[in-house]
Amino acid sequence: MAEERFYELIFICRPDTPETDIDKVLSTLQQVVEEQKGRVEKVEKWGVRKLAYRIGKSREGFFVFLAIYGRQGEMIKELERRLKVSEPVLKYMTVRIDEELKRQRKLSERRERRLARRPRKTAGEPAAASG
Amino acid sequence: MSTTPVTPQHSGRSSHGSGPRPGGDRPRKPRRQYVRKRKVCRFCVDKVDYIDYKNAELLQTFILDRGKVIPRRITGTCARHQRWLKVAIKRARNIALLPFAAGA
Numbered sequence: 001m002a003e004e005r006f007y008e009l010i011f012i013c014r015p016d017t018p019e020t021d022i023d024k025v026l027s028t029l030q031q032v033v034e035e036q037k038g039r040v041e042k043v044e045k046w047g048v049r050k051l052a053y054r055i056g057k058s059r060e061g062f063f064v065f066l067a068i069y070g071r072q073g074e075m076i077k078e079l080e081r082r083l084k085v086s087e088p089v090l091k092y093m094t095v096r097i098d099e100e101l102k103r104q105r106k107l108s109e110r111r112e113r114r115l116a117r118r119p120r121k122t123a124g125e126p127a128a129a130s131g
Numbered sequence: 132m133s134t135t136p137v138t139p140q141h142s143g144r145s146s147h148g149s150g151p152r153p154g155g156d157r158p159r160k161p162r163r164q165y166v167r168k169r170k171v172c173r174f175c176v177d178k179v180d181y182i183d184y185k186n187a188e189l190l191q192t193f194i195l196d197r198g199k200v201i202p203r204r205i206t207g208t209c210a211r212h213q214r215w216l217k218v219a220i221k222r223a224r225n226i227a228l229l230p231f232a233a234g235a
Binding site: 053055065101107 | 178180181184185198222224225226227228229230231
């Protein structure tokens with residue numbers, strides 16, 4: 001099985017969708033994740049926000065954010081298929097971010113190590129800002 | 132008039148590089164009259180290792196009202212952070228947190 005990957009998924013529902021319908025969509029997604037041996041790390045309902053541009057006829061939308069661990073690309077495929085067919089969803093986006101987080105961790109660690117070695121000055125900065 | 136082979140070659144070289152440009156030579160003589168303030172990358176100052184596409188308020192400051200990304204020669208962002216910023220802005224656009232280049 002493939003290594004574990006970390007995804008962020010955001011979907012936008014119509015602003016007039018009743019909360020129960022949104023929960024219904026959410027639970028189907030969670031079910032898919034479970035079936036595919038992934039796990040949902042976090043669910044955030046951002047609520048109704050203004051959209052930067054119109055989608056369909058809506059100028060605002062109900063944003064829902066999920067952070068998901070998964071091992072199979074099939075899982076994302078299925079999640080996106082469900083989102084596509086579910087009626088209240090205006091738009092969705094999945095981003096795989098584990099590699100970026102890995103890079104972030106690496107950079108942060110390196111910075112800390114450098115700081116630990118030379119605590120006299122903030123490391124890694126050009127010495128241009130003198131006066 | 133016949134063209135000598137030397138002249139075009141010579142003039143071509145001088146107009147290319149360090150030679151004086153035809154019009155804008157005179158007022159530009161005193162080179163360092165004012166020192167422009169050096170721009171520093173905001174992300175480097177804040178020691179940012181990951182630019183989150185969900186932070187629309189932050190990204191907003193790096194796009195114009197039109198929705199275009201502000202070039203780094205203006206914002207002073209370093210190449211690496213501008214690259215990350217670009218990705219973040221594109222993602223944010225995709226999910227309607229930021230506008231595409233439209234609407235003035």
